[in-house]
Amino acid sequence: MYTVKILLGKIHGIKVTEANLSYRGSLTVDEEIMEAAGLMEYQHILVVNNNNGERLETYLIKGMRGSGVCCLNGAAAHKGTAGHELIVMAFGYMDEYLARRYKPVRIFINKKNKIEKIEKD
Numbered sequence: 001m002y003t004v005k006i007l008l009g010k011i012h013g014i015k016v017t018e019a020n021l022s023y024r025g026s027l028t029v030d031e032e033i034m035e036a037a038g039l040m041e042y043q044h045i046l047v048v049n050n051n052n053g054e055r056l057e058t059y060l061i062k063g064m065r066g067s068g069v070c071c072l073n074g075a076a077a078h079k080g081t082a083g084h085e086l087i088v089m090a091f092g093y094m095d096e097y098l099a100r101r102y103k104p105v106r107i108f109i110n111k112k113n114k115i116e117k118i119e120k121d
Contacts, residue, residue, distance in 0.1 A: 007104040009037040011088040014109045018071045025074035031065040037107040048087040054079040068113030
C-alpha cells in the first residue's frame with residue numbers, strides 16, 4: 001500500500017467577480033459553492049484560469065453565502081480579471097486502496113455564478 005495525491009473536489013466554470021490587489025492573498029469564493037464542493041476555508045487549492053492559462057496555488061477564504069463572489073486577492077489579482085472563468089481544485093492524500101474507490105465532487109457553475117450541476121459518481 002502507498003499514499004497518493006488525489007482530487008478531492010473541483011469548482012468548474014466560476015467567473016471572477018473582482019480582483020483585489022491590496023488584500024494579502026488567497027481566493028474568496030461564495031461559501032455555498034465551497035461547501036457544495038466539499039472545500040474548506042484556508043484549504044490549499046490550485047486555480048486554473050481558462051481565459052489566459054494562468055495557474056496559481058493559494059488558499060480559500062469564505063465569501064458571503066449566495067453572493068456568487070469569486071475574488072482573486074493579493075498577488076493572485078495579477079492572474080485574472082472580472083469575467084475570467086476559473087477552475088478551482090483541491091487535492092489531498094489518501095491510502096491507495098481508498099483512492100481507487102474515491103469519487104471527487106465536481107461542481108459546475110452557470111454564468112451567474114450559481115451552482116448548475118453537482119456530480120459525484
